[in-house]
Amino acid sequence: MRQEVGRRVQITPGEVQRYFEAHKQEYAQPESVHLSEILVSAAPAVAPAIPESPRLSIPRFWRRQSQGDDIEARLHAGGDFSQLAKNFSDGPTAARAATWPVPARQSG
Numbered sequence: 001m002r003q004e005v006g007r008r009v010q011i012t013p014g015e016v017q018r019y020f021e022a023h024k025q026e027y028a029q030p031e032s033v034h035l036s037e038i039l040v041s042a043a044p045a046v047a048p049a050i051p052e053s054p055r056l057s058i059p060r061f062w063r064r065q066s067q068g069d070d071i072e073a074r075l076h077a078g079g080d081f082s083q084l085a086k087n088f089s090d091g092p093t094a095a096r097a098a099t100w101p102v103p104a105r106q107s108g
Contacts (some may be wrong), residue, residue, distance in 0.1 A: 034099070040067055
């Protein structure tokens with residue numbers, strides 16, 4: 001049906017532009033920002049069950065950096081940001097896929 005109708009209807013770029021100009025308000029959206037994060041804190045939220053051995057001392061900072069590097073690698077490999085944020089972020093926004101509500105900029 002689309003092909004049959006499409007053969008009969010001819011719309012020029014000028015008509016499209018005029019339609020858009022006449023209906024511009026229908027396409028207007030308020031300015032918005034979508035901000036997301038994955039926070040990997042330097043210290044784990046829960047202390048490890050096994051005490052750190054002085055002989056195997058890997059500072060927590062480096063372990064957490066390694067976790068951050070792993071998350072970044074997963075993102076570059078096509079991992080879903082929202083799911084990774086829910087699973088690994090230590091931030092207060094983790095439960096909602098690490099999305100911050102950002103209000104639109106006020107004019108004036």
